[in-house]
Amino acid sequence: MPVANRTALYDTHIALGAKVIDFGGWDMPVDYPTHIIQEHNATRTAAGLFDTGHMGELLVEGDNALESLQAIVTRDLAGMEDGQGRYTLLTTGEGTVIDDLIIFKQPGNNYYIVTNAGTREGDAAHIRSHLMKGVTLTDLLPETHKLDLQGPKTWEILEKLCKTPLRKLKRFRMINADVAGIPSIVSRSGYTGETCGVELFFPKNDAVKMWNALMDAGKPLGLLPCGLGARDTLRLECCLPLYGHELSLQITPLEAGLDWAVSLEKKFIGAVALRRQKQDGVPRALVALKLGRQPARADTPVFSGDKNVGIVTSGTFGPSVGYAIALALVETASSAVGTNLELEVRGNRLPATVVEKPFYKSPKA
Amino acid sequence: MSNVPAGLKYSKEHEWVKMDGAVAVIGITDHAQGALGDIVFVELPKVGKVVEYMKPAGVVESVKAASDIYSPLTGKIIAVNDGLTKSPEQINQDCYGTGWIFKLEPTKPAELANLLDDKAYTAFLSK
Numbered sequence: 001m002p003v004a005n006r007t008a009l010y011d012t013h014i015a016l017g018a019k020v021i022d023f024g025g026w027d028m029p030v031d032y033p034t035h036i037i038q039e040h041n042a043t044r045t046a047a048g049l050f051d052t053g054h055m056g057e058l059l060v061e062g063d064n065a066l067e068s069l070q071a072i073v074t075r076d077l078a079g080m081e082d083g084q085g086r087y088t089l090l091t092t093g094e095g096t097v098i099d100d101l102i103i104f105k106q107p108g109n110n111y112y113i114v115t116n117a118g119t120r121e122g123d124a125a126h127i128r129s130h131l132m133k134g135v136t137l138t139d140l141l142p143e144t145h146k147l148d149l150q151g152p153k154t155w156e157i158l159e160k161l162c163k164t165p166l167r168k169l170k171r172f173r174m175i176n177a178d179v180a181g182i183p184s185i186v187s188r189s190g191y192t193g194e195t196c197g198v199e200l201f202f203p204k205n206d207a208v209k210m211w212n213a214l215m216d217a218g219k220p221l222g223l224l225p226c227g228l229g230a231r232d233t234l235r236l237e238c239c240l241p242l243y244g245h246e247l248s249l250q251i252t253p254l255e256a257g258l259d260w261a262v263s264l265e266k267k268f269i270g271a272v273a274l275r276r277q278k279q280d281g282v283p284r285a286l287v288a289l290k291l292g293r294q295p296a297r298a299d300t301p302v303f304s305g306d307k308n309v310g311i312v313t314s315g316t317f318g319p320s321v322g323y324a325i326a327l328a329l330v331e332t333a334s335s336a337v338g339t340n341l342e343l344e345v346r347g348n349r350l351p352a353t354v355v356e357k358p359f360y361k362s363p364k365a
Numbered sequence: 366m367s368n369v370p371a372g373l374k375y376s377k378e379h380e381w382v383k384m385d386g387a388v389a390v391i392g393i394t395d396h397a398q399g400a401l402g403d404i405v406f407v408e409l410p411k412v413g414k415v416v417e418y419m420k421p422a423g424v425v426e427s428v429k430a431a432s433d434i435y436s437p438l439t440g441k442i443i444a445v446n447d448g449l450t451k452s453p454e455q456i457n458q459d460c461y462g463t464g465w466i467f468k469l470e471p472t473k474p475a476e477l478a479n480l481l482d483d484k485a486y487t488a489f490l491s492k
Contacts, residue, residue: 019402036428037403229402229429293453294406295426317405317428324405346408346424346431 007053008207024118026054029227037319039230046222047151056120057144058113062135065109072130076263080105085172089253091270097247099123104174116243145207150190150197153221160217180213182206193238195362237318237360245313255284285335289352291324296343302328303342309334320360367396375486376437392465401427404453409445418476438476440469
């Protein structure tokens with residue numbers, strides 16, 4: 001059994017009393033003594049600081065970088081301005097998902113790719129095997145750390161540490177900025193559904209310095225360190241997919257409702273299969289289910305009467321909405337908003353209703 | 366360091382028992398509620414049900430996972446804390462008081478000797 005990876009902040013989390021779990025081969029904090037609900041609520045009303053140093057950063061460079069990437073991702077990457085990012089999927093020949101990524105255009109012919117933690121190495125191998133001549137891929141993780149700062153107080157906290165007017169940064173845009181004296185890349189993006197929030201990319205050696213600077217600046221404003229537990233309740237309330245649950249090698253982006261991230265007219269690995277799936281009618285759909293107070297977890301079977309029509313992909317309690325929530329992959333015939341379904345938990349049938357996505361919408365800044 | 370009041374008996378599955386005359390009041394310990402995190406739902410056993418020593422008698426759901434509640438004694442359940450249906454967080458906030466889970470009439474009182482006192486449970490926790 002290989003030893004799990006740890007980010008540069010592992011000792012910091014232990015000192016804060018974090019409960020550590022394995023996530024994709026990484027020892028990560030699931031929560032701190034504040035626990036999930038308080039961390040979740042802090043992110044929605046003040047701010048949350050998340051160690052996401054386990055996620056991947058890959059740099060693709062070269063004259064044919066764009067063409068190489070266009071051939072393997074679902075989204076059309078043409079015409080991006082420097083600093084602009086787009087959410088896309090990396091797919092197999094069957095149109096199923098290898099990973100979901102955000103790809104940022106950088107000056108020149110450079111593309112900065114943010115990947116999930118457990119999939120980084122597979123993504124790098126896949127991308128490498130499809131690069132045209134003269135195009136290189138560099139794994140930036142050995143020298144890079146990432147932190148996510150999310151919530152309404154994000155700008156107020158950063159203004160104490162950064163002279164660049166980050167408040168003006170648009171969604172999915174990244175710029176260079178010195179934060180706490182550390183040369184960083186700041187992108188307005190994240191995984192909480194919050195209107196205000198950033199991902200900070202900076203040298204790994206400065207991880208502890210950056211963490212401490214953000215906590216010192218943010219604590220008086222209500223900033224809390226937040227673990228993967230709150231990260232999951234926050235993203236699920238906003239119906240953001242999690243690779244390994246809503247996306248996998250058994251699910252297509254069309255089934256996951258990510259049509260907007262797929263340019264079917266473009267030529268890419270999996271395009272033919274996805275066009276055929278669209279033509280034949282997508283057989284399954286990812287739905288948002290509103291439950292009562294009792295949660296239903298991933299792999300819970302979904303019933304319509306006596307018929308098993310699907311499976312829960314993620315489920316938890318939503319602290320901002322006050323009820324249990326789930327995403328489920330069900331046959332298309334059972335996916336209309338308003339459909340009443342049942343989830344079988346420990347031999348009991350729990351009622352659930354298909355509702356509009358998202359469960360929670362962050363107020364506009 | 367978790368709170369382990371004297372005068373109660375404890376199981377190795379982190380339940381506590383308070384004898385109130387012939388009635389046993391049962392809940393989960395401070396250590397258990399801290400380890401579970403925020404409790405969002407409790408599946409209470411039914412009044413009248415006969416539960417067995419160290420067999421599952423109910424379920425506690427935290428944000429992330431479900432955990433069995435084991436009955437530290439054999440007996441018939443005579444009351445459950447219905448307040449937990451609306452406010453499951455009582456178990457986090459006051460696990461030895463308003464967070465009690467069920468009451469039973471023990472049919473094998475000798476089982477009390479199998480349980481740990483506060484000193485033994487504290488020692489058990491520090492292993």
